[in-house]
Amino acid sequence: MYDLIGIGIGPMNLGLSALAHPTPLRTLFFDESEQFSWHPGMMIKDSMMQTSFISDLVTLADPTSSFTYLNYLRSINRLHTFYFYEQLLISRQEYNAYLKWVASQLDDLSFSTRVIDVQDTGDSYEVLVENVLTGERATYETRNVVIGTGAKPSxxxxxxxxxxxxxxxxxxxxxxxxxxxxxxxxxxxxxxxxxxxxxxxxxxxxxxxxxxxxxxxxxxLETGKLGEEIFSPSYVEYFNQLPLKTRQEAVSKFARSQNxxxxxxxxxxxxxxxxxxxxxxxxxxxxxxxxxxxxxxxxxxxxxxxxxxxxxxxxxxxxxxxxATGFSPALPSFINRLNIEFEGEQAWKVDANYRIVRSIESPHHLYATTNLELSHGPAADNLGMSVSRNQLILNDVAGKDLYPVEQHATFTTFN
Ligand SMILES: Cc1cc2nc3c(=O)[nH]c(=O)nc-3n(C[C@H](O)[C@H](O)[C@H](O)COP(=O)(O)OP(=O)(O)OC[C@H]3O[C@@H](n4cnc5c(N)ncnc54)[C@H](O)[C@@H]3O)c2cc1C
CATH class of the missing domain: 3.50.50.60 (FAD/NAD(P)-binding domain)
Structure with a gap:
């Protein structure tokens, strides 16, 4: 019996695995790709990250973690050169190499494994997976599931x-x-x-x-200092409790901050x-x-x-x-059998702890690390924000504060 099974291993769920690593939680993550690879078709030479290296998989939740970007640099003997480099933004290729380095150290990641079904048995979830190379199938039992299937080209x-x-x-x-x-x-x-x-x-x-x-x-892209505070836990928390219509209107207002x-x-x-x-x-x-x-x-x-x-x-x-016409959420078809409540065509209803709202009461939960724009606003895809999201999810799964959440992080008051 696992505490949490993740579907998809992009940066969002990879961060969750890295933060779960030192905790007692039993976790397992599946991805249909053969190995970890972050947007290979957009690894254009010299293309840069839009968020600072501090938005690595763990630092904002736990700067003492061994999975920080700085520890990665030390492991490849580049920490001093980075110190003299004096830049916050790193190249996309470097970030991808860092993600691969983290993935290579985690033993709860299973690649070439597609999740083909999730069933709610009442007591737990049964997750059915298929090895994409051999066709072999297996079922795993878990108390909670986190869906991080990302987006598909549109x-x-x-x-x-x-x-x-x-x-x-x-x-x-x-x-x-x-x-x-x-x-x-x-x-x-x-x-x-x-x-x-x-x-x-x-x-x-x-x-x-x-x-x-x-x-x-x-x-x-909006890079103004106060403007960037919409990518903060305070704004996300504020956004999540707004009425649906207000959130729908806000999503289009923030196009410049995102696109x-x-x-x-x-x-x-x-x-x-x-x-x-x-x-x-x-x-x-x-x-x-x-x-x-x-x-x-x-x-x-x-x-x-x-x-x-x-x-x-x-x-x-x-x-x-x-x-370059964007993406749409990659939602597996089996979610239709899980009594999920939707707010928009493809937008599921998600609460402040990233639990997907279902029309039935259940002691075990489905969480989402992707497809969160309508529920959590413009920071939904932001790598920095994904760290505090992962903190909340792990705290919720554990039923206690494994990673205490930082308070009062912004100058702007939103509510
Ligand atoms: C080119 C590019 C650059 C970006 N740069 C930045 C940046 O600098 N800063 C920032 O904050 N954000 C950036 N983003 C936005 C965002 O951080 C990324 O899109 C990020 O990859 C989203 O991560 P994810 O884990 O949600 O999904 P993805 O990275 O899309 O991963 C989802 C994974 O799920 C797997 N999967 C799907 N269905 C199944 C299934 N049924 N079974 C098993 N596996 C499955 C897929 O194989 C995939 O590996 C960028 C986006 C793009 C496209």
Whole structure:
């Protein structure tokens, strides 16, 4: 009998496993991938984290843990160089290497194992898993389950299936660089990074690039000091108890804090665009206010767009299209049998302790570490906030304060 079984091993549940490690809790986590790997298709050279190294898997809950980023640096003999480096932001590749280092030390992680069903027996949960390599099945019993299945790429249905989602970018890059013209759809950080990477690639002088955005401006990520306090436990706690309608409205209000482009990426893009003005040819087009309505493919892509303010149709052609069009929650189908209460189409109702609300009373719980935007606000996907979330979940599972929660962490009062 386990205390907690986790579905999915992304950074959220990996952090939970790292924090559970020194406690008496019996935990087990499953992931269908063969090994731990964090967004491999977006491991673009020089791409940076948007949160400081302090938002590693454990520091904000327990800086004395052996799984801190600083301890990782010490283990690979880079602690002093990092001290002189004097930066809070690290590269995405370094963060991924750190996550792999943590994963390699935890013995409650099981890869190549897909969770195919969870059944509530009344006394506990039975978790049915399948080894994706051998097809072998096994059942595990647990008091609680935490769902951390993350998100899946989302591409509008009206786009041809040959359009590549940005999560495939690194794997497709070599092939992409053989093309004459590439269009990128979307105006968030991923689109900006891919645009910059293609703009600066060795093949760049012969490549025509088109960047299509629905919005009028390319928003910068909110990095203002007080503004960032919405990524704090105080704000999350406040947000969770707001009426549904207020939360729904708030989610769209915070688009800039979540989806904006980092100032460094925008600066670098502009510098390279400025350099291009020395060339006397137009090979980069940045198009704002254009909603892509349809993309078809017949030896070339045809992109049908509509101007959002002039309401006029536009078309464009390309040899490859990259859709940086976001994600939708990856919800396993078996959750439909667990009497979960939903607030929106795919948004489950989740309480302040990250228990998923069910229409039946039960002494054992289902927790969520993903798909929390509507219940917990803009910090739902934030790596720093995931640490305090994991504290609350473990405290709740243990029935006592394994990790006391820090109080009064913000200057702003929200309620
Ligand atoms: C390119 C990129 C960069 C980002 N950078 C930052 C950043 O700098 N700072 C920040 O705060 N946030 C960042 N984020 C947002 C967020 O931190 C990440 O998306 C993070 O990966 C979310 O973690 P997760 O554990 O919820 O899900 P995921 O990382 O998506 O992991 C979910 C896992 O569940 C597994 N799974 C799904 N279903 C099953 C099943 N039935 N059985 C077994 N396994 C299953 C999948 O294989 C997957 O490994 C970034 C996001 C992206 C896309």
């Amino acid at each position: 591409i509008p249905e009206s786009f041809d299936s040959n359009v590549i989602h940005n999560t495939q970018y690194v794997m497709e890059k070599e092939q992409l660089l053989t093309k004459h013209k590439i269009s990128i759809v979307g105006s968030g950080q991923s689109a900006a990074e891919i645009f910059l990477d293609l703009l600066t690639s060795d093949r760049s002088p012969d490549l025509n690039l088109e960047w299509i955005s629905r919005s009028t401006i390319f928003e910068t 904006g482009i980092s100032p460094e990426t925008l600066q670098s893009i502009y510098e390279h665009l400025y350099d291009l003005t020395k060339e006397q040819k137009e090979r980069v087009q940045i198009r704002a206010n254009l909603e892509v309505e349809k993309i078809t493919y017949d030896s070339q892509f045809e992109i049908e767009m509509r101007h959002t303010e002039l309401n006029q149709a536009r078309t464009s052609t390309a040899d490859a299209v990259i859709a």
